[in-house]
Amino acid sequence: MKRVTILAKVDPNICTGCKICEKVCPVYAVKVSDRKSQVSEPDCRGCANCADRCPVHAITMVKRAEPFTVGVDVSRFDPGEIKELCAKAHFNPEQVLCYCVSVRAEEVAAAILEGCDTPDKISSRTGIRTGCSIECIQPILRLLAAAGIPLKPDLNGWQWYGQTVTAWTLPQEVKNKYGSRGFYFEEDKALLEQIAAIDPAQ
Amino acid sequence: MTSQMMINQGIKHSPILPIGPKPSQYGIDPALVKKRVAELPGMCSLQLSELFPELPPVLFPGGSGALERLYEVAMEELRKVDMSFIQPNHSVNLLASHHGFTLLGGQPYAILLKATREAILEKTGCKNIRLRAGVGMRFRETEEYIKRYGLEECFGQGKTKGVAPIDEGIAIETEVGTLYGIKSVYDADWIVHCHHTDVREVHFHRQVDKAVKPFGMSYARIETRSTYHQNLGPRAANFTARAIFESEFVQNKFAFASFLNVGPHGVIGVDADNDLYAVNDRATFIGCQLYGKVMTLFGKIGECIAVLDFPCPVPYVFSAGVIYANFAGANQDLYDMEGTPLPPYTWYTEAFYKKDGTPLLGEIPPLNPAIKMCVHNYAWTGYPSAFFSDHIPTVVVGQEQSDLFDMEPMNIEYMSHSVVAKTTESAMDFAYKVTGTDKVIIFDGAMGGLNCSQSLADLLIAKAPEVSEEVEKVLMPKWFRQRGVDMSILETLSHR
Numbered sequence: 173m174k175r176v177t178i179l180a181k182v183d184p185n186i187c188t189g190c191k192i193c194e195k196v197c198p199v200y201a202v203k204v205s206d207r208k209s210q211v212s213e214p215d216c217r218g219c220a221n222c223a224d225r226c227p228v229h230a231i232t233m234v235k236r237a238e239p240f241t242v243g244v245d246v247s248r249f250d251p252g253e254i255k256e257l258c259a260k261a262h263f264n265p266e267q268v269l270c271y272c273v274s275v276r277a278e279e280v281a282a283a284i285l286e287g288c289d290t291p292d293k294i295s296s297r298t299g300i301r302t303g304c305s306i307e308c309i310q311p312i313l314r315l316l317a318a319a320g321i322p323l324k325p326d327l328n329g330w331q332w333y334g335q336t337v338t339a340w341t342l343p344q345e346v347k348n349k350y351g352s353r354g355f356y357f358e359e360d361k362a363l364l365e366q367i368a369a370i371d372p373a374q
Numbered sequence: 375m376t377s378q379m380m381i382n383q384g385i386k387h388s389p390i391l392p393i394g395p396k397p398s399q400y401g402i403d404p405a406l407v408k409k410r411v412a413e414l415p416g417m418c419s420l421q422l423s424e425l426f427p428e429l430p431p432v433l434f435p436g437g438s439g440a441l442e443r444l445y446e447v448a449m450e451e452l453r454k455v456d457m458s459f460i461q462p463n464h465s466v467n468l469l470a471s472h473h474g475f476t477l478l479g480g481q482p483y484a485i486l487l488k489a490t491r492e493a494i495l496e497k498t499g500c501k502n503i504r505l506r507a508g509v510g511m512r513f514r515e516t517e518e519y520i521k522r523y524g525l526e527e528c529f530g531q532g533k534t535k536g537v538a539p540i541d542e543g544i545a546i547e548t549e550v551g552t553l554y555g556i557k558s559v560y561d562a563d564w565i566v567h568c569h570h571t572d573v574r575e576v577h578f579h580r581q582v583d584k585a586v587k588p589f590g591m592s593y594a595r596i597e598t599r600s601t602y603h604q605n606l607g608p609r610a611a612n613f614t615a616r617a618i619f620e621s622e623f624v625q626n627k628f629a630f631a632s633f634l635n636v637g638p639h640g641v642i643g644v645d646a647d648n649d650l651y652a653v654n655d656r657a658t659f660i661g662c663q664l665y666g667k668v669m670t671l672f673g674k675i676g677e678c679i680a681v682l683d684f685p686c687p688v689p690y691v692f693s694a695g696v697i698y699a700n701f702a703g704a705n706q707d708l709y710d711m712e713g714t715p716l717p718p719y720t721w722y723t724e725a726f727y728k729k730d731g732t733p734l735l736g737e738i739p740p741l742n743p744a745i746k747m748c749v750h751n752y753a754w755t756g757y758p759s760a761f762f763s764d765h766i767p768t769v770v771v772g773q774e775q776s777d778l779f780d781m782e783p784m785n786i787e788y789m790s791h792s793v794v795a796k797t798t799e800s801a802m803d804f805a806y807k808v809t810g811t812d813k814v815i816i817f818d819g820a821m822g823g824l825n826c827s828q829s830l831a832d833l834l835i836a837k838a839p840e841v842s843e844e845v846e847k848v849l850m851p852k853w854f855r856q857r858g859v860d861m862s863i864l865e866t867l868s869h870r
């Protein structure tokens with residue numbers, strides 16, 4: 173869940189139509205047409221990626237006149253299904269996935285159960301990855317993959333490229349090779365599994 | 375006056391001039407920072423070289439001419455590095471990270487970058503030398519530093535670039551599958567890793583492969599950084615960096631490492647080497663000795679008011695070379711891989727708090743309970759910091775600062791947990807009254823030591839000798855064993 177309080181505003185007199193803003197927007201809320209960038213106000217989630225990467229500083233973040241909240245009501249879904257999907261991705265349902273806006277695994281799972289089948293739809297619906305937009309991409313991809321949804325990166329954008337290694341897919345020979353250098357691979361995997369298995373209600 | 379009090383009086387000095395506020399999109403206008411907490415009555419400073427006399431001498435801070443001397447030392451060290459494979463018609467990317475510019479006013483790191491460029495030019499005749507400066511979460515930060523330290527004038531127009539993890543990426547095949555780097559970091563024949571030995575985020579890297587970290591962080595795309603912070607666990611995370619550095623792609627481009635060798639008290643020298651792992655060993659193990667003592671000493675503080683007063687985001691303000699994020703975890707030994715699987719603050723820990731505000735696992739340690747209140751006199755946005763204000767009572771000075779946090783995507787909720795005071799003085803009065811303590815530690819980047827209240831200074835002076843012994847005799851042997859070496863490694867590593 174996120175309170176969306178700010179909005180990207182383009183100055184068309186400065187914009188050169190380079191399309192960088194399009195490629196970095198996690199929710200596809202900005203589009204360039206006729207060599208000018210335009211923000212779809214209802215869709216913008218206020219992450220400031222476009223403003224911070226525009227090479228000519230054509231975008232500024234402004235306060236929304238009418239802030240709103242996005243989020244999925246987890247209670248509308250079967251807790252068993254949520255738990256199962258989170259467990260498949262090795263997450264505890266209540267663990268926080270997005271450190272900027274505190275979206276938890278259960279809310280992303282609920283968004284997927286609701287029909288979101290891409291990272292951008294999940295971000296738009298829950299607000300996840302619209303703070304720093306960096307750290308929570310892998311959990312989103314892990315949960316989508318756990319739901320059996322094929323991951324298809326946008327070849328024209330830089331939104332995300334692909335899923336990566338996890339504690340569960342680290343090759344054994346790598347663990348053997350580097351385990352004595354201070355990396356606690358097995359212990360950390362066990363810790364993450366312990367967290368995932370906890371019943372938050374207890 | 376007792377003899378101990380007289381000794382203390384000799385060690386306590388008047389406050390060190392804090393690092394000044396800096397113009398930045400991440401902080402308030404410097405003109406709005408009316409008062410620094412170090413200027414208030416009852417504050418003093420301690421020099422780290424007096425608390426821990428065994429610390430090696432520093433080049434900087436070191437009076438007038440110190441920066442010029444640093445440039446010369448850097449050139450001397452860099453001339454010893456093999457650059458014979460760089461041809462005059464090649465291209466070279468110097469890779470830098472934002473952290474370096476937050477150290478000791480930023481000039482020493484800027485000087486290292488300038489010297490590294492000059493040494494390459496001098497030794498190889500190669501002129502196509504560019505700067506690629508990576509960031510944490512503030513995508514414009516190094517653009518600001520490039521301007522502030524005149525780096526474009528030095529490298530030439532169009533040769534400097536601030537790069538961000540959402541920029542176009544490049545797939546890198548590694549031993550653990552595909553990871554992703556920032557394309558423009560690698561768009562040259564050679565790369566030179568320009569970094570520093572400052573400990574900074576022990577909660578993240580756990581002093582394992584510290585010198586390699588930027589390959590998995592400031593030079594990396596979001597997919598890689600998310601792998602680090604979400605996929606591997608709190609003590610395996612930094613392997614992401616090694617996986618990328620070990621890849622054939624990076625090895626084929628890697629020329630050498632050029633490091634500012636720093637301690638909590640200043641710049642010790644420059645460490646330049648073709649072998650990054652040699653630098654890494656020096657940074658890791660000598661680093662335990664240099665920073666481990668201050669970290670452990672800070673863990674002995676039983677109660678205090680923590681003041682943020684430095685041009686950096688909340689977790690990254692410095693006191694005696696220690697960042698606030700690590701002081702917030704100083705109730706645990708952050709170097710202890712087995713005793714502290716989850717530090718009180720790290721993102722894995724933050725993730726493991728339930729909706730009702732309690733930790734999922736009973737063993738998760740709280741944020742340092744010694745911090746009775748945080749007075750946020752001056753610190754930047756640009757890093758998700760609501761966890762701190764949610765867990766530590768926080769007073770923010772000035773409505774402008776409060777408004778800035780409310781407008782920032784990573785901190786929409788920071789002020790939901792904080793109160794605002796109109797002035798620095800009223801914030802401190804409030805903190806004194808509510809907490810009942812007169813111990814104050816100031817994170818204002820004071821060079822060479824730290825600013826604090828008289829009462830806290832007395833405590834730190836009293837504890838320093840026993841901490842020094844505990845670190846040397848008990849903690850370091852344990853830390854080293856956990857990292858696969860024993861204390862004899864120190865004899866084989868020398869300060870550069």
Ligand code: SF4
Nearest residue numbers: 187188190191193226
């Ligand atoms: S990044 Fe800036 S200049 Fe480029 S299209 Fe977007 S608004 Fe225009």
Ligand code: SF4
Nearest residue numbers: 197216217219220222
């Ligand atoms: S969601 Fe972010 S990148 Fe997209 S338009 Fe809004 S501020 Fe810009």
